Amino acid sequence: MVAIKAHEAERTLARLDPAWRLVLIYGPDAGLVSERASALGRSSVDDPNDAFQLIRMDGDVVAADPLRLVDEANTIGLFGGRRAIRVSPTSKPLQAAVEPLLATPSQDALVIVEAGDLQRTNPLRTACERARTALAVPCYGDAARDLGTIIDEMVRGAAKSIDRNTRDHLAGLLGGDRQTSRREIEKLLLYVGSEPAILAEHVEAVVGDTAQREQAMLVDAVFAGKLPVLDLAQAKLSSEGLDPSVMLGAVLRQALALLKARQAIDAGRGVRDVVGTMRLPYPRIATTEAALNTWSSAKLNDAVGLLGNAILATRQSADMGRAIATRALWTLARVGRTNRAD
Incomplete structure (x- = not known):
């Protein structure tokens, strides 16, 4: 079996064993998958x-x-030299195209x-991991x-230049996708212009907290x-590369915050008054007020229970983590479409 850990990927690809004639590069970080496939393709030809x-x-x-890949892999180049074939991602099954090349590798x-x-049970992944002439490379955030x-x-x-504290702060603001991170850094460098050093104020002015912004979008959508x-x-x-349990945890925290706020409203306080004590970013004030106007304490209690069970199940x-998270989030979102405060 030729399956490696995520942290071994860079080192393994840099010294690729000639016996490996097919390399599967997969994972939730699409940017990293593309970057590694591109680098491997360039280094494999003259x-x-x-x-x-x-x-x-x-x-x-x-x-x-499927035979198109087999034919291309077995075509002898007119002018000799090394060749590489790079197959782009697809949601359709590729086993029929890959399995003949695992049985009879292209020379x-x-x-x-x-x-x-x-997933671990995916036929394409398992076939490549079991083949002696193939390498499966995982790419995570x-x-x-x-x-x-x-x-x-x-x-x-x-x-x-950039000092360590500013670099660490910048890293904390970037998400897990390689291409997105590179675009954010490129944007920052463009903003800095001719100045010799990247400062904390440059980072604050340009780089948004991508991961937190996207989590807020998910939470509010639910x-x-x-x-x-x-x-x-x-x-x-x-x-x-965000773990499903982390997504569910973000929604659970919001459900608990809404429940506490809703209980205060049930006790006689106004919605705007309660929301004003929650110290929310301006864009989320309206969405939180709307949620409090449409979710009752009873429904929020149910949501807390459902999310707690889903987090336990993903762990x-x-x-099955992604499927469990999707089911729980969709269940709550459907309630959110029709829910009205009691």
Whole structure:
């Protein structure tokens, strides 16, 4: 079996075993998946700009016609040299295209398959992990250490400096998606302009707290019953590697805060008066008032119980975590669509 841990990915890809003729790069961090696939493709050919050496194939097309990948992998280049085939992500099954190459690996081309967050039981993942000639590479959201490295590299590349405290603060504001983090840093460098150092005030002025903003969007969508917004926020947070139990925890904290506020309103205080004591960011004041006007204490008590059980279930069954979280959030959002305060 050739399956590696997430922290081993960079080192393993830098010294790729020639016996591995197919590399599956997968995970919730789509930006990191793309970045690693791109780097591996470039390093596996003599001229990355030559379309005959570095071939791009659409995952949907490959899934519809599996033999196209097999044919391309077994095609001998007209001008010799190393070849690499990079298959883009698809939601459709690719086993039919990949399994022949696992049984009879291409001797001429390295096949790089990009994929999303594959569960342990996913047929494509398990097939690649079991094959001796394939490598499965997981890509999860960047840890603070990884973000620090990215920040240092990009700041040095721009011929600027950043002190440790400012760097740590910046890393804390970035989300788990590699491409999103790079865009935020690029935006910051553009804002700094010709100044030699990145300062804390630059970071505060430019870089939004991506993860917290997206969590707030998810939380507010649940209690407002906005299912499309909930789907969008959950997909974004999942792509950044946020654990389902963390999402549920954010909603649970809001449910508890709303319950406490709702009980104060039931005791005779006004909604605006209660919300004014919650020290909320301005954009969330209106959504919180609306939630308090549509959720009763009884319904919020039910929500707290449902979320507590869902969090426990995700911790007991990590493989089912996303499905459990989705079901709980959708259940509450449906209540939010029709709920009215008693």
